[in-house]
Amino acid sequence: VIRPFGESALLVETGSSEHAQALAARLRTDLVAGLVAGVPGLESLLVELDPSADVDGVRSALERLLSEPLLLAADGRLRILPVVYDGPDLAGVATLTGLAKAEVVARHAATELHVLFDGFAPGFAYLGELPVELRVPRLDTPRTRTPAGSVAIAGAMSGIYPAPLPGGWRVIGRTPATLFDPHRDPPAYLLPGDRVRFEPIDTGAWDGRAGPPDDW
Amino acid sequence: VSLEIVEPGALASVQDPFGRPGWRHLGVPVGGAADSWNARLANRLVGNPDDAALLEITLGGAVTATYAAAWMALTGGLRAMAGGIELPANEAWRLRPGATVRIEAGGGARGYLAVGGGVVVEHVLGSASTDLRTGFGGLEGRALRAGDRLTVGATTGRPARWIGSHPTGPIRIVPGPHPEQIAALEATWTVAVEADRTGVRLDGPRLGGGEVPSMGLPLGAIQVPPDGRPIVMLADRPVTGGYRVPACVIGADIWRIAQLRTGDEVRFASVRVEEARRANASTDEELAALEPLETAEDDELGWAGSHE
Secondary structure (H helix, E strand, C coil): EECCCCCEEEECCCCCCCHHHHHHHHHHHCCCCCCCEEEECCCEEEECCCCCHHHHHHHHHHHHHHHHCCCCCCCCCEEEEECCCCCCCHHHHHHCCCHHHHHHHHHHHHCCCEEECCCCCCCEEEEECCCCCCCCCCCCCCCCCCCCCEEEEEEEEEEEECCCCEEECCEECCCEECECCCCCCCEEECCCCCEEEEECCCCCHHHHCEEECCCC | CEEEEEEEEEEEEECCCCCHHHHHHHHHCCCCCCCCCHHHHHHHHCCCCCCCCCEEECCCCCCEEEECCCEEEECCEEEEEEECCCEEEEHHHHHHCCCCCEEEEECCCCEEEEECCCCCCCCCCCCCCCCCCCCCCCCCCCCCCCEEEECCCCEEECCCECCCCCCCCCEEEEEEEHHHHHHHHHHEEEEEEECCCCCEEEEEECCCCCCCEEEEEECEEEEECCCCCCECCCCCCEEEEEEEEEEEHHHHHHHHCCCCCCEEEEEEEEEEEEHHHHHHHHHHCCCCCCEEEECCCCCCCHHHCCCC
């Protein structure tokens, strides 16, 4: 389904983040006249048009592309992120899930997650999907400031705050790794399609793992 | 030429009119001037290219000084004073070295102070704009402070005066991806306390809001969270959002949203997409309604040369 989104954008509902990323990749190589940018979301791709673009023309070009099979990206690189699991919401998550704190940590660290898309803030990767037993609602009252490096969960997703930001996800740990640096290429460490695994570490190992990961 | 911030006022930062639209797939917001139209106009008035960096000043209370003769101009919703005299809006002034300009409250939220040659800062991810939330770009990734000194580039073009006009009447909207309630937006709204570079929250009739799978948000998208209070998204909006979007403010009227202050009233009216595109084109054309100013290089204007 393609929906109008204002006078100069269209929302292409792809049904999955993989298809949204694949369509975005396709549009980077098969240029559609009048189309200036694509922003992938969880189940859609926002496409923005040139002010003088022929909207119907772009729409039919997109429909043609969607009728062909999309080449889904192969699994991305494996990224291992060190985490000290001492977050302010760890106990609350244990209560909500009925699991022991150690069990919450073990399950979070045992799950290989995928970067579904980057959004919310520079370098913030939406990581999915968490096992059903780890799914908890957001905080009733979001924090006005969540520290950089906070490892958090909400619903089927996990994420890491790359900078101090307001946020409503439940913080279960923190990573010393830098996730966004506008002077690096690419500026984000976690890219759509990457696989992510969390590695529990002690606070003693913090300094040794601080900063940009070696495999950026 | 350099420019000193004597007082920053409520919030002042280095911005450019277009931000960094090419990095949204990595979560980087577009940013740039909240009122891009007035930022472009300010640049044109001092003979800069449209994309030159300038100062975005919020609500007034800012004072700047220059350290060489320079052409400057202020556009948008604030007023400029020098030596107790109000400087003309939408027109370049030539200031003599050491002259200070005081930016005071006016009819809107933001003023754009451009200087001939543009403010020179390092471009980060393709833009001079300050990302205030993550903290990069602009001057050290932060809001301007008293005592900051900014480098100014070499002047390239000729100073001018704007002789165009603005549309009046309701803010025009067109359908978003969840248009069922667009008619309910056609009401009078009051700007809430939450009005910043990210967006402007509106109080009025409660709409039926709700969550949707996170999707890319274009400029001007009107998000309605579960509490039913719409938010018009501006330059610093997150790349993606997870609330229903019944409508979008058209490109031509974004600058009017960016000039709203807490307590202001605003009315929306639905228009056809073709009308929105025509309005966008004519708003762009209005930028070119310029009249060149006389430029005798050594002849600083008397009122601008007086000190405070």
